[in-house]
Amino acid sequence: MKHLWRALGYLRNYRLWAVGAFLGLLLSSAAKLVVPRLAQMVIDSGISAGHLTVVVRGAAGMVLVAVAGSAFSVMQGILSARVAQGVAYEFRNQLYAKIHSLSFSYHDRAQTGQLLTRATSDVDMVQRFVGTAFINLISAILMMVGSIVLLFVTDWQLALIMLLLVPLTLGIVAVLARKARPLFMRIQQQLADLNTILQENIVGVRVVKAFAREPYEQARYAAANRSLFALNMEVGRLMAIAIPLVFLIANLSVLAVYWIGGYQAIAGHASVGRLVAFANYMMMAFFPMLMLGMIVTMLAQAGASAERIFEILDAQSEVEERPDAVPLPPVKGRVAFEHVGFRYFSSGPPVLEDINFVAEPGQTVALLGATGSGKSTIINLIPRFYDVTTGRVTIDGYDVREVTLESLRRQVGIVLQETTLFSG
Ligand SMILES: Nc1ncnc2c1ncn2[C@@H]1O[C@H](COP(=O)(O)OP(=O)(O)OP(=O)(O)O)[C@@H](O)[C@H]1O
Ligand SMILES: [Mg+2]
Structure with a gap:
């Protein structure tokens, strides 16, 4: 975690853009939260009451909110990209300069493939976290809390269902995150191993050919490649199960809402518009939970990548210039x-x-x-x-x-x- 905090420090130079991206996200989320309210108004005060003007006004309001929401989304997207790319840019330059400054003895021990992976793929991971996931994390929490609060405001009795569903869903998401986390770390390591073999063989291709070692080297690469494939497949399977599972729960709970709410509406205890708004907020509450799960796994992945990057940035060069070093005057050559x-x-x-x-x-x-x-x-x-x-x-x-x-x-x-x- 401390590596991630340190990586977040790179946001410093992009503070304004980051705040802007966050605001964009906040406003577009707020716009999403307004829509079900408008729908409720249209149904209850418009359609049910037979007031066409209310329907038209409500629809116009929805269009307006949708357009504003999209505009804020665009703003958020552009600013996020600016932040993410800026952070990646700084990481890459720092790594490159550091690799140059490290002494021969460091490079004797370091594997080129490792350095390459850290300067490319690990930087990508950290970039995605710092630039996107971090902002999404805050917004997912706000969206989740916001929609749950609105659920209670809309119909607190129906909202009690959520007390059961939220822990269940978060539990599933947590299990998924716990399983995926070690996999992500192994993927990154395996990628570095694969790159090491690739780099050694490209540099040493003449030696490989001279000793007729192509079949051996190909088998070695294929084995590493197979491991990477298997690890990625495992992650793919987890995701393929988890996402539909959460949506299944979401759909079933909407069904439950219509069922229970339907009884109430028929008995005249609840309005249809309120029911529709409630169902919409319910769907909205699930999405951030899923997001939260993905971000948590990404957190671990980005943490591992940040650690690997800082390992290079913090490496001590064995050949260091003394603080009191003087320039060597033009030499005679003794x-x-x-x-x-x-x-x-x-x-x-x-x-x-x-x-x-x-x-x-x-x-x-x-x-x-x-x-x-x-x-x-x-x-x-x-x-x-x-x-x-x-x-x-x-x-x-x-x-x-x-x-x-x-x-x-x-x-x-x-x-x-x-x-x-x-x-x-
Ligand atoms: N980067 C290194 N890391 C560890 N040991 C090394 C490294 N470079 C050389 N050695 C070892 O140090 C010893 C001296 O090596 P060096 O390369 O200086 O020999 P050399 O006299 O230049 O040989 P050659 O005639 O083959 O060029 C050898 O035993 C070698 O294995
Ligand atoms: Mg020599």
Whole structure:
């Protein structure tokens, strides 16, 4: 939950739009709540009483309310989209910048597929929650409370039925939400696994072909894909059962209302218009309950996604610039290693131990050694792709950890073992 609160903080920059979207939703909901009242008036004071003017006025009122309601809906839709897209835009940019700022050691451990999924699909989830679900959640609660209150105002005796139905429906919705929640989290994880396989195979497609591993890799992908399919099907089945079930309850309760209310109306205790209004409010009360269920499941899903995003945004880069770092002045090029020791992981084996050498300006130095002896590792320490575990590396007497990264890397030329082509 705390991750969701933090994600909601991203609404800060879109406060006005969010408030506008919420108002739009509120007003369009209010418009919906007015219609049954007008219908009641038309039936009781118009049709039953034989006053045509009342019917015409009532109908005109309904048209007016419907048009206004639609206009508010449009306003809400546009503003919500603005908020949602704005939040997603910020998340994507922040993630991208963070991925760039993280050190080599982070990327050694991170799976590219995971990073990709978090920067795309997880951002979508959070966007949907922050931009839409959150606003809908508040409105669903208001609509539910509003229609139930109006039910009691319309006919408090009939409304007592709701005391039975509301807990029943909310119970069904709660069971659905509890079942769906873990599924949604697994779907997101499975999607990341699938993307990891996809990314590895696209990058390494030449290796896969060279070793004739296509059938193996295809089987691996198919297995992950099958799991995703099965998980999504499970969610689909749950939804397919739950939604009609709630509507069945809603329809049956409307039936009950007409039945009981019908008796009363025939006996002259209740008016037909009131009965119709009541039935309409009843239908209206069920929809937000269903919404509530969906939003609650979405809440959990978005929470998991937000957590996965903040995990990246909060990651500490192992190579950090010191607050008091100074720019490295134009270098002459005296590179010195002093008692340098290095491990890739704190628990891993030492790769370098007590390395001492000086490369003077103008000198050409070659490192020779068996494969895996640590040549590339030594080079990686000069531009601070990694930090030494012990000892220090200096350029013109400056410890590389004491200068700004930008000034250091701008002055160190490097040709990597593997080449990468960038588009554009
Ligand atoms: N990113 C990494 N994470 C963990 N261990 C690593 C990493 N890169 C290299 N190593 C290990 O560190 C050791 C030194 O590797 P390094 O790449 O520096 O050797 P090298 O001398 O450049 O080899 P080559 O001649 O094959 O390029 C090896 O045992 C290697 O397995
Ligand atoms: Mg190497």
